Amino acid sequence: MxxxxxxxxxxxxxxxxxxxxxxxxxxLQLNTNPAVKEFGAAATALVLCYDKTVYALSYSPTSLAHISAKNINYVKVETLNPGYHGGVDAEITGGAIKKPNIVITLTEGGRRLIFKSNHRSIFAKVIRKKVIPQCNQNGxxxxxxxxxxxxxxxxxxxxxxxxxxxxxxxxxxxxxxxxxxxxxxxTSRDLVVQFGTYDVAHQQCFYQRLYSGMISPQSVTFNNPAAKAIKYVIVESDQEIAPGGISASITSGTVGDSNAITVQVNTSPQSIKFLNNVEIRMFCMK
Structure with missing residues (x-):
């Protein structure tokens, strides 16, 4: 030409x-999220059981999961130095307040791909994460x-x-x-996928880690030698290397009833290989 x-x-x-x-x-200018978001009520009787900071320039959205021996009564998500971009959007996407497990998903204001500020989350007997969005540079x-x-x-x-x-x-x-x-x-990109409901009467009976670089999808099967039903399954991406999440499905067995279950894990959006490490944990009755 x-x-x-x-x-x-x-x-x-x-x-x-x-x-x-x-x-x-x-x-980005329309972000009006508050710098501090709380779930539950703070009290002097509560003790810190989880504290994590999500750093600027890490990928958004990100999910934080915590399992405690006691109910999680309070979660605080704080954006450090929010500036004119406002705070981070936080929501409970798994578990619940006053339950022993919870999943918090943080999304940068304006649904941007990268966090602009540091964010800290604390749980008392659950304290959770702070997220801080950074200021946008010139166009x-x-x-x-x-x-x-x-x-x-x-x-x-x-x-x-x-x-x-x-x-x-x-x-x-x-x-x-x-x-x-x-x-x-x-588009929603799951970083934590749960099957069933966690309870303090459960104990971890299976753990496997899928590593970055492995071919996607991968299937993991656990047949409980104690012949006890698998009550709860959690699949979690470590979110450390690249953007994108996971999708997971139970392809064999039924959570809550079966003592043998197969979980299939895919990257999301779909790719040939896993971009991050993925942990699969299963819980049975004690």
Whole structure:
């Protein structure tokens, strides 16, 4: 293709990209999440049983899971130095207050892919996490493209068609990238998956770790030699290496009734290999 048309196609692409990046930046300004979010009621009789900080530049959303020997009565999520971006969005996605297990999911304001601030979570007899969003930097700088040809030469039919095809290709490419980003930022990515309900009468009877780099999906089977039913299963990504979560399903057996269960774990969004380490734990009656 003639260099003139290539440069113009890139120029159109930059304009389209600038519109999308400005929209994304504007979304960040709408974050009105409070800097501190609490679940349950604080009391002097409570003791700290969990404390973790989610650091800026780590991937959002992220989930924190905790299992305690006693009921978790209070959870506090605090955003450190929230600035004008506000706090982190926190919600209970598993377990419950006044239960022995709980899962808290933190999402950066505006559903951005990366946390902008540090966040700390504390549980009393459950204290949980603080998350701090960071301030956004200046908008993306765009490099202007200039046409070195002062005047267009007469266009042949084939040249005009090539020009249109180039513009359409660039447009579809950008739309595809935007759609892909929307999927990553706005689609639920499970980081902790639970089956059944945990109870203090349960004890861990199985543990296995799937490592980053292993082929996805992986199936894990446990046949309890004590012939006791498996009451609770939790699958958790360590979320340490790359974005993306997991999906899990019971492909054999029934939680709560069966003493043999098979769990299949996939990456989510789907990929050929696991991007993070995954822990699978099963609990039976004591």
């Amino acid at each position: 003639h260099p003139t048309y290539q440069l113009r196609a890139l120029y159109v692409a930059v304009i389209l990209y600038s519109f999308w990046t400005q929209t994304a930046a504007a979304t 993306t700088c765009l490099l202007p493209f200039r046409d070195s040809v002062a005047h267009d030469s007469p266009l042949s039919y084939y040249t005009a068609m090539a020009r249109c095809c180039c513009l359409l290709l660039v447009g579809f490419l950008l739309i595809g990238l935007q759609a892909g980003n929307g999927y990553l930022l706005n």
